[in-house]
Amino acid sequence: MSEEELYQSDFFLEMVKQMRALDTYGVQDKQTPQKLMAPFIISKEARKLIPVIGDPDPSTISRVAAFYNAIAMLIEKECGLMARPSINITHEGFGTVHIIVGKLVALERVVRDIHRFGFETPSKMKDEGDKLLSVALALIGKHPEVAGL
Amino acid sequence: MSEEELYQSDFFLEMVKQMRALDTYGVQDKQTPQKLMAPFIISKEARKLIPVIGDPDPSTISRVAAFYNAIAMLIEKECGLMARPSINITHEGFGTVHIIVGKLVALERVVRDIHRFGFETPSKMKDEGDKLLSVALALIGKHPEVAGL
Numbered sequence: 001m002s003e004e005e006l007y008q009s010d011f012f013l014e015m016v017k018q019m020r021a022l023d024t025y026g027v028q029d030k031q032t033p034q035k036l037m038a039p040f041i042i043s044k045e046a047r048k049l050i051p052v053i054g055d056p057d058p059s060t061i062s063r064v065a066a067f068y069n070a071i072a073m074l075i076e077k078e079c080g081l082m083a084r085p086s087i088n089i090t091h092e093g094f095g096t097v098h099i100i101v102g103k104l105v106a107l108e109r110v111v112r113d114i115h116r117f118g119f120e121t122p123s124k125m126k127d128e129g130d131k132l133l134s135v136a137l138a139l140i141g142k143h144p145e146v147a148g149l
Numbered sequence: 150m151s152e153e154e155l156y157q158s159d160f161f162l163e164m165v166k167q168m169r170a171l172d173t174y175g176v177q178d179k180q181t182p183q184k185l186m187a188p189f190i191i192s193k194e195a196r197k198l199i200p201v202i203g204d205p206d207p208s209t210i211s212r213v214a215a216f217y218n219a220i221a222m223l224i225e226k227e228c229g230l231m232a233r234p235s236i237n238i239t240h241e242g243f244g245t246v247h248i249i250v251g252k253l254v255a256l257e258r259v260v261r262d263i264h265r266f267g268f269e270t271p272s273k274m275k276d277e278g279d280k281l282l283s284v285a286l287a288l289i290g291k292h293p294e295v296a297g298l
Contacts, residue, residue: 086245088235098247103292105253143252146292146295
């Protein structure tokens with residue numbers, strides 16, 4: 001898949017929407033999707049240089065939120081039920097993410113070293129998003145009565 | 150039920166345990182259960198006087214956590230499955246509380262004006278705890294396969 005095709009996928013279209021939603025004053029209105037996604041793409045070497053001491057940057061936390069919000073929106077789109085993300089990150093950059101559908105925990109993840117949140121390539125980022133989405137949808141498919149509560 | 154009997158109930162025994170757990174340095178080791186529970190009991194009049202502006206007091210937030218942790222422990226005790234509380238309170242004293250068992254959201258509550266968190270009497274506090282517990286246990290009883298995941 002070319003990078004252009006990648007950015008036309010449901011996953012990246014939703015990610016871009018989430019990033020634009022965060023941009024309250026529209027200062028990035030003219031940015032391309034590539035530019036908006038740039039902070040998510042971190043090479044292995046660059047990642048190692050980010051210290052994991054102290055509080056994670058607020059913009060990092062909002063990127064984590066954008067990523068899981070996008071997953072929640074994609075779950076909603078696929079199964080037609082409301083998905084509510086709940087993100088709990090402590091000051092040390094450690095925490096849990098839940099995406100809840102009805103009374104079902106469709107996705108649960110422990111996150112750590114959130115300071116270094118990022119993906120090596122856009123393609124790896126989409127793979128990760130797609131993987132989380134399919135795990136969540138499989139669980140919803142298995143327990144529709146709880147997801148529908 | 151006399152106040153003494155009340156404090157011998159499972160609910161208050163667990164609440165006292167939670168409050169002692171918060172007391173890292175043991176400065177309240179010699180306090181009676183009544184004393185430990187005192188900050189939870191707020192009369193209607195006193196409640197009105199607590200401003201809901203600004204950040205809630207950290208000790209208030211830890212009392213909210215103690216209350217829902219106690220509920221989670223009681224759920225565990227009753228059904229034998231691990232219950233994980235997740236408490237998300239924003240700086241404005243508004244937030245959500247989840248207690249998750251397996252992949253089931255056994256309890257979900259939107260909380261607001263957390264600055265004023267408290268109960269009129271110990272008996273009303275126990276009633277509220279028991280109510281939440283029975284709702285959660287009923288849901289777990291209905292969906293044991295999801296709670297067991």
